[in-house]
Structures are given as C-alpha cells and as structure tokens.
Amino acid sequence: MINSLNAAILVIGNEILSGSTQDANISFIAKRLAARGVELTEVRIVRDVETQIVGTLNDLRSKYKYVFTTGGIGPTHDDITAECVSKAFGVPHVIHQGVRQEMEELYKARGVELNAARLRMATMPEGCELVKNPVSGPPGFKMGNVFVMAGVPKIMQGMFEHVETMLEAGKPMLARTVRCNQREGDIAEALGTVQKAYPDIDIGSYPHMFQTPSLSLILRGTDEAQLAAATAEVAALVKARGEEPEIV
Amino acid sequence: MINSLNAAILVIGNEILSGSTQDANISFIAKRLAARGVELTEVRIVRDVETQIVGTLNDLRSKYKYVFTTGGIGPTHDDITAECVSKAFGVPHVIHQGVRQEMEELYKARGVELNAARLRMATMPEGCELVKNPVSGPPGFKMGNVFVMAGVPKIMQGMFEHVETMLEAGKPMLARTVRCNQREGDIAEALGTVQKAYPDIDIGSYPHMFQTPSLSLILRGTDEAQLAAATAEVAALVKARGEEPEIV
Known part of the structure; x- marks a missing residue:
C-alpha cells in the first residue's frame, strides 16, 4: 500500500x-x-x-x-x-x-x-x-x-x-483478528493465496508461545468491505481444517 | 564515548x-x-x-x-x-x-x-x-x-x-542509579557540572510521574572507580539539598 x-x-x-x-x-x-x-x-x-x-x-x-x-x-x-x-x-x-x-x-x-x-x-x-x-x-x-x-x-x-x-486525516486503518490454534506452516500457503487476492489488505500471521489461541491472523486495511471479505476467507480456511476461529 | x-x-x-x-x-x-x-x-x-x-x-x-x-x-x-x-x-x-x-x-x-x-x-x-x-x-x-x-x-x-x-567482548557497561525526589530543574546545573567532570560516564536524568522516588539519575560507564566517584558526587548534590538518596 x-x-x-x-x-x-x-x-x-x-x-x-x-x-x-x-x-x-x-x-x-x-x-x-x-x-x-x-x-x-x-x-x-x-x-x-x-x-x-x-x-x-x-x-x-x-x-x-x-x-x-x-x-x-x-x-x-x-x-x-x-x-x-x-x-x-x-x-x-x-x-x-x-x-x-x-x-x-x-x-x-x-x-x-x-x-x-x-x-x-x-x-x-x-x-x-x-x-x-x-x-x-x-x-x-x-x-x-x-x-x-x-x-x-x-x-x-x-x-x-x-x-x-494539527495532522491531516486520512482513511482510518481498520483491523480484524482471526484467532485460532492452527500451526502457521499448515495454513501458510492458503493464507498467501488470500493475501494475493487482496493486495490492499495487509495480512500478518503472529504465533504466540504457551498461549491459547496460539495464532493471531491480523488483517488491516481502510476499505471495510474488502476487509470483511478477506477476513471471511481467512476464517474459512481455518474452518476448512476443522476449527472454529474466533474473530475480533 | x-x-x-x-x-x-x-x-x-x-x-x-x-x-x-x-x-x-x-x-x-x-x-x-x-x-x-x-x-x-x-x-x-x-x-x-x-x-x-x-x-x-x-x-x-x-x-x-x-x-x-x-x-x-x-x-x-x-x-x-x-x-x-x-x-x-x-x-x-x-x-x-x-x-x-x-x-x-x-x-x-x-x-x-x-x-x-x-x-x-x-x-x-x-x-x-x-x-x-x-x-x-x-x-x-x-x-x-x-x-x-x-x-x-x-x-x-x-x-x-x-x-x-559469536560476539567480541568489550568492557561491560556498569550502571548505578541514584533515586531521589528532587525536581530536575533544581539540580540540573549541579548535575551538568558533574557530567562535565566525568566525560566518560554517561549521566541521564529520568523523572517519573505519580511515583516515589520521582527521579532516577542513572550513571553508566565501564570504569568502576570513575563510576563510583561520579555516583558519590551525584549523591552528594542530592544530600546538599537535604535529601538522603537511595543508591542502587
């Protein structure tokens, strides 16, 4: 961006x-x-x-x-x-x-x-x-x-x-987090595909040690509709692996 | 330095x-x-x-x-x-x-x-x-x-x-902290004089809000004797204002 x-x-x-x-x-x-x-x-x-x-x-x-x-x-x-x-x-x-x-x-x-x-x-x-x-x-x-x-x-x-x-105002950066317990390596390829499909949404993957949920997938962007669509796709790839993610 | x-x-x-x-x-x-x-x-x-x-x-x-x-x-x-x-x-x-x-x-x-x-x-x-x-x-x-x-x-x-x-080792950085409740502006001049007298010791002044002691004066350097001497001078300038500082 x-x-x-x-x-x-x-x-x-x-x-x-x-x-x-x-x-x-x-x-x-x-x-x-x-x-x-x-x-x-x-x-x-x-x-x-x-x-x-x-x-x-x-x-x-x-x-x-x-x-x-x-x-x-x-x-x-x-x-x-x-x-x-x-x-x-x-x-x-x-x-x-x-x-x-x-x-x-x-x-x-x-x-x-x-x-x-x-x-x-x-x-x-x-x-x-x-x-x-x-x-x-x-x-x-x-x-x-x-x-x-x-x-x-x-x-x-x-x-x-x-x-x-004193600052000019731009479009506020919006964020959604998909929390789950997937291993990064298992979903990396599918996540990369979603990222390619939504170049204006920034998708980050952040593992946590000794915590549950163990993985935060954070999506950020200024377009609410695109952000919602990308978040739904990320949630879907977690669901496809049999886990119900938490979206915040 | x-x-x-x-x-x-x-x-x-x-x-x-x-x-x-x-x-x-x-x-x-x-x-x-x-x-x-x-x-x-x-x-x-x-x-x-x-x-x-x-x-x-x-x-x-x-x-x-x-x-x-x-x-x-x-x-x-x-x-x-x-x-x-x-x-x-x-x-x-x-x-x-x-x-x-x-x-x-x-x-x-x-x-x-x-x-x-x-x-x-x-x-x-x-x-x-x-x-x-x-x-x-x-x-x-x-x-x-x-x-x-x-x-x-x-x-x-x-x-x-x-x-x-894998790193070369230098002289370890040593530190002392003089904790007190002085206002920075009251001791700034005297503190600056100590700093000038000890150019190889780095003296920093860090106020804290809503805390006691409210001021940390941190001295850092690699020479133990110089550090001790500078710390004693900083402590003395606090004592001269009627306060017993805490040295850690």
Whole structure:
C-alpha cells in the first residue's frame, strides 16, 4: 500500500538503548496514527548525541510527511532535542517569550525558581509553533513537519491530544483478528493465496508461545468491505481444517 | 564515548508499527549487549516491505560492527527477512541442506508435513552460518555482520544464547542509579557540572510521574572507580539539598 500520509517516530534517549527503560510511546502513537489514517512507516531510536539526532532528523523529515520525536526536552544536560531541531533546520535557537512568561507565572504559583536550567525548556527553534502540555507545564513544539514531544508517557500523551489536531486525516486503518490454534506452516500457503487476492489488505500471521489461541491472523486495511471479505476467507480456511476461529 | 564495538537492532514487522504488538526484544538485547560491552547505538523498526528492509540492512551493516534483526523468519507470506538478507548481500537464496535434513527429522517425529511453506525456513543466504534455535526448531543465521533471529521473544531469547558466543567482548557497561525526589530543574546545573567532570560516564536524568522516588539519575560507564566517584558526587548534590538518596 502506498500512502502519502505517512510518518516516522524518532525516539531520543540513552535509557531505551541501554535497556534500563522500556519504551511505551511507540505503540501509543502507532495506534493513534492508524486511527487517523496516517501510516507509521518507520521508527528510529537514537542516543542523546547531537550529530546522530541532527542527521536522523534531517533524513526522516525529508522522507516522511510527519516526524514525531519523543524525549530529551527537559531541563537537564542530557536534554538536547530542541537544540538539535534548531540545528537540523538551520534556524536560531531562541527563548520563546510567550513560553517564558507562562513559565514565570506557573513557577511563581508553585513557588519554584525559573532558573537557567528551566529556561532551557522555553528555548526553541525560531518560528516554531507550540504544542500544548496539559500535564506538566512546558510545551512541546512543531517545527516544519517535525513534532517535538516529551518522553515521559503521561506528558507525551497529553501533548499528542494537541498534535493530533494539527495532522491531516486520512482513511482510518481498520483491523480484524482471526484467532485460532492452527500451526502457521499448515495454513501458510492458503493464507498467501488470500493475501494475493487482496493486495490492499495487509495480512500478518503472529504465533504466540504457551498461549491459547496460539495464532493471531491480523488483517488491516481502510476499505471495510474488502476487509470483511478477506477476513471471511481467512476464517474459512481455518474452518476448512476443522476449527472454529474466533474473530475480533 | 566512542566505541568501535557498536551495534544496531533492526526490528522487522508491521505488527509493531501498527501498535498491535508491543516490542519486547529491544530491551532484552540492549541489556545483554551492555553486559557484553557492546554499545547499542541505534534501533530501527521497519515494515514487512522488501525495499525498506534491504535498504535499511545495507545502511546499518555498513555503519555498525553488528546488526541484529528480529522478526520475519517464519513460514508465512509476510516472513521475508531471509530473502531480504540475501538480496542485501547480493548472494543466492538457497535451501540449506543441513537445516532441511534436521527439519525433516524434527517434523517427522512430530508428525508434521515438511511442506513448501516450512521449507522456506530452511532457505537462507548462501554462505551463512547457523544460529541455534533451542526453543522451536528452525535456526536463525549469521550473514557477514548481520544476525537474523525470530521475532517471538522466547525463540529470540533462545537464539541469542548462541549469538552471544559469536560476539567480541568489550568492557561491560556498569550502571548505578541514584533515586531521589528532587525536581530536575533544581539540580540540573549541579548535575551538568558533574557530567562535565566525568566525560566518560554517561549521566541521564529520568523523572517519573505519580511515583516515589520521582527521579532516577542513572550513571553508566565501564570504569568502576570513575563510576563510583561520579555516583558519590551525584549523591552528594542530592544530600546538599537535604535529601538522603537511595543508591542502587
């Protein structure tokens, strides 16, 4: 399926690459993009290293309609995402006066000092648009086709509510799952025949170990009628082997 | 830190990019590589699309010492990883007679037919080395600097036992975590000063929402003495603010 409404996620953070933190943002964004009809085509996870972030950003933003970054926008020395976006776009990295003012008011109310470290969270690529942060205060931003969000899942999810309103909407990706206990190798040929007959439906086969049902056949596509027809054919090939599949 | 013993993971599978499956392999491999002293520098997740897999494989294998792929080596139509590796390396994609014979014996004992779909799991790049699969039968393989493993976590983990023995060993990455309830913005400047004093120790700051302790300061490096000294300095800056941190 060719889709011009496509996207990539860039996860920025040593904590994921060291295995100390399990990413929770990719699957959240993936599901929301699918519902909006935006195809998530690629994900990259990189270290907190400027050259790697800038190079990857420039590669992804030239290839995809939208790029979503998570991580690296806090007040500490390892939070370098915003500066890297400014470098990638070749624009000045400047204090956003509106954000500065909001942060001053917010922190005054909390009795917290707006020091140099916190001011870094108001420093952004010149010309960016803000992304609202309903959870913790300092906003994310949109620069060109790049949306910059926090790495903490609750904050990222809050920001995504606003990000979503800035995206074009395509045809929502619909999905059906046929669950059964067939061995993949027994149904592979018949399944491949159904896939060939429905080139616009994406059919995936996912075995599970030590689980019942042991196999999930997932069908995805934007055309409800085609999806229903392909699902019926997949269900039929399971039934032909004497098993009643579960369709969800 | 510059490390010539570096690596990338290539996760292959629409199920991750659609959000229907949460990846569990990245953090497993990341931890094992850290313990072996191999730096995981990058992760990419791509679709089950030949051009994307081949292009990404060629990019990663030219950049990194090791590339680990997960997913796409089963018997169904969406399992195209092995073919893509052959294409990336420009070698014939052939039935491995040793694997074929083992699979014949294995499936005969199980009363399962070795049909054309299952034979695809014995079809590999000419000249590859096998990676043992102690869990489910059909092996993975190593082609050049690329290790090809299953996507099902239990099977991948079994294969990794063998993969690990084929990797050079570097200095194991050691880690300490200083847990506390400081606000990032309050300690950011002092933390940055410690980071500058210890350029070979990687210090990351990770806030947690709705948790106590609310902040993890993670220090990583290969030199035990430097790591201990940097950890003591980070702990001291928390103590200076009147809190006794937890060090793990």
